[in-house]
Amino acid sequence: MITDSFVVQSIQEVTSNLEKSLQSLVFPDNESENVVNSSLGERNLEVLQNQLSEIKNLSENLCKQISGRKTYSNLNIDFGKIQEILLKIDELPKSSNYLQNIITAGISHYVLIICYYCLTNTLVNQLVRVNNVKSYYESVSSSKLYSLFYGLQILPSELYYGIKAVSNKIRSKVSDLKSVQTSLTLEDVKCIGTDIAKDIYPQFNKLLMVQSFKFVGLPRETTKKVQVLFSLPHIVLKNKLHNQLNLTDSIHERYLMKLGYLICNVQKSKEEKLLDAKLNYFKTFFEIDSNTNKTLSDIVKLTSNFKEANELTKIQKPSILVRIWPVTLLTLMYGPSSISSLWHNRIVIADFIRANLIEFVSGLLYNWIWQPLKQVWATVRHDENSSIAMMSQDTLPSELNSLNRMVVSLVSENSSSNIDVDSLVSQVEHGDLTQFMEIYENQLENPVKNIVTGKLIRSLLVQVQKTKVDGSLVLDGVDKMLKSQQLVFGVLALSPAIAIVYFGSVAACRLVKLGNIWSNIQTYKLAMIQSLNSTERLISLMEDTEVGQKAYYEQGLLTVELNILEKVGYILVEPERRKEWLRDITELGNLNNTTSLSLRIINRINRSYSKYL
Incomplete structure (x- = not known):
């Protein structure tokens, strides 16, 4: 404070x-x-x-x-x-x-x-x-819809007090008549009703005059009379809210003066x-x-x-019971049937929750958080079994070995001299099939004969195997490129999980700090800006105000604004800067400050805490 x-x-x-x-x-x-x-x-x-x-x-x-x-x-x-x-x-x-x-x-x-x-x-x-x-x-007063809902909320209590007042008037008039005569006649009852109507009608006319500018009371034309009667609930509510606001303003202003008087005279x-x-x-x-x-x-x-x-x-809002009775009544009217319907459909509801909520959440946690984390960790620790690839890990070596054996066998059978197997294997691994292609060219000179004997078909199958090895080499290159970028892909896969964790932690912090998971920081910032503006305006006005009721009122208002500013800022400012914030507000509230010094403090607050505004 x-x-x-x-x-x-x-x-x-x-x-x-x-x-x-x-x-x-x-x-x-x-x-x-x-x-x-x-x-x-x-x-x-x-x-x-x-x-x-x-x-x-x-x-x-x-x-x-x-x-x-x-x-x-x-x-x-x-x-x-x-x-x-x-x-x-x-x-x-x-x-x-x-x-x-x-x-x-x-x-x-x-x-x-x-x-x-x-x-x-x-x-x-x-x-x-x-x-x-x-x-x-x-x-409530500024909105017609809110006014009508407010009227619905206070309707039972207003009816109760209204009926009680009318019944008290009837009792008093009946007791007055009984003191004069022993029994009541029909004329006496009519007179009582007429007297009560005469008491109410002037108040009704005053209400129309003030709220609707009907200076002659209820109009004589039927159409206008119906319009006035339909607007009567709104007129009554408007008058009640107007009286409540006037009462609130008068009491609020008087106690602001009391606060200002006490602060000015005790602290100054x-x-x-x-x-x-x-x-x-x-x-x-x-x-x-x-x-x-x-x-x-x-x-x-x-x-x-x-x-x-x-x-x-x-000065209070309507009680909680008054404000919630319409909702409570609707709950009592339709609640039992709704609960019965829910009980009869409990199995369907449980299946729906299990299929659309529990399985969704478990799948989300497993597929979007746990698995991406495992993949990123496996990539960081160089786990070969976790590599992403477009083909199996041992496909290329097996196909290349098969090609080597096929070429070596074919060249050996079609060569009259001994061959260097190691040199030939090295040539095949580097894509050099010169010796094989010479044999293939010789076979093409007698294609029909070599087809019948199967030699040309064998050569063609070797070339098919070579094409398959070339394709595997391409895929192996793609696999190596994917493996080099595997950490990037893992982080991308983890980004939805990071977003979920981030927004969940932000919501938890708001729940702890502000009591609400939704962002109402802008509301606090707006309140802080308004309080700063009001504080600066009041300090400027108080410079030319002499000691008296007005000065006490302004001092009380300034103290309340500084208290609001202190509380709102305490919520917005980080915990590490809260002592600094309280120190600055205390300096601003010092009654011995000159106007120029207080305005400089406000400028310092605007500069130092600009990111919270």
Whole structure:
């Protein structure tokens, strides 16, 4: 909260002032020591010491909670304990003893700082909540559809209170008539109905006049009368929303002034050491006459009850029951039949879920995540069995060996001299079939004869084998190229899995950080920009505003805007920069800043946190 740093600093200052004041009594002369001891009994001194220790522990506890908290929830303060401390001090005899006055003043300052923290923290949180309620009613009022749905939501409660009011009027009129006569006649009943209609009709005319500019009330023409009657629900809703917004605005503005008054007078006060001056500020805040005999204990009691007793608590959205009863009614009407239908079709539904959800997810995880990961890992560790290829791994060597044997056999049978087998095999492996082609050319000179004997057919089969080896060599080259790019293909196959893991992790982070898996970062950014803009505008306006109700209102509004800005920025900024963000907002909220300094701080925030805007 924006006042946290001031509260912590004030508690530290009170502790420091107490220590300095007590230092003057550490080594007193004998005469003053006797005066102290004679005027303040040992038992009373022990009571003061214990109460000072307890209130100091409460204050230091509050400082630790403020410094160590990670959320913006309200901190618990034991006001019952504070009341006990003040009661024990009040029971002590009044004395002009210097030591007693120092300790009593220190305890009072601690208590006032705690009350200040509780009041400002409660007001800021309640005012932010009222802002949201106001936005809710404004959005409902601006839309005809939302207005009608809002009317449907509040219809039962409005009918209940309306019928109750009419029945109370009927009872009162009946009791008045019975006091005059013993029984009611038909004419009496008609008179009661006429009187109630006369009470309602003027209000109806005023409603038409204000909301629809019908200055003469209900028109006489039948067509226009029907139109007005059909528009009556919308007119009533519009009037109700208008009244609710007016009430919200008036209470909101009044408590903004109260917040601004308390901050301006407590934090800007030049009379920091004057306890009575501070006490009067709290009396004015609670609208208590400064001349009345209200003590610090009364201020503490009012502060402890302020959270539930202030008028801001009256500003609420319709209750959850009011808002969900139409949906609940539809659920009760159609829910049982739907549940029965689901139960009878449970097997079909289970098969559908198994076929379209479970198998889909398992296939997705296995084929798009597990298998690509295995392929990438096998490629990185050079697993030969994992190579992608267009043919089998041993196809080329077997075909080449077969070609070698066929050529060597054919050349040996058709050669009159001995041949060098190793040289011939080497030539065949390098694609040189010169000796074989010479034999083939000789066979072509007598083709019919060689076909009949089968020699030419054998030569042709050798050439077919050579063609097959050449094709295998081409495919082997393609396989080598694929193998060299296997890691690329594995990463490409893994990219859908990477995308799934990335979006899943982002959704999980949003769920933890923002409470929603959908991206509402833009909503927070918009709120941050609006708060920064409002803060800069208010700082510029406050430069020319004199001390008074308007200044208090603007200060309260500025405090609320800074609190919203602090919370929104705390969500958007990385954890590593959150302390820096809180420091900058605390500097911006310093009441001793000049306008130019505050505007420079805003410019620094715009520059330093531009990527979050």
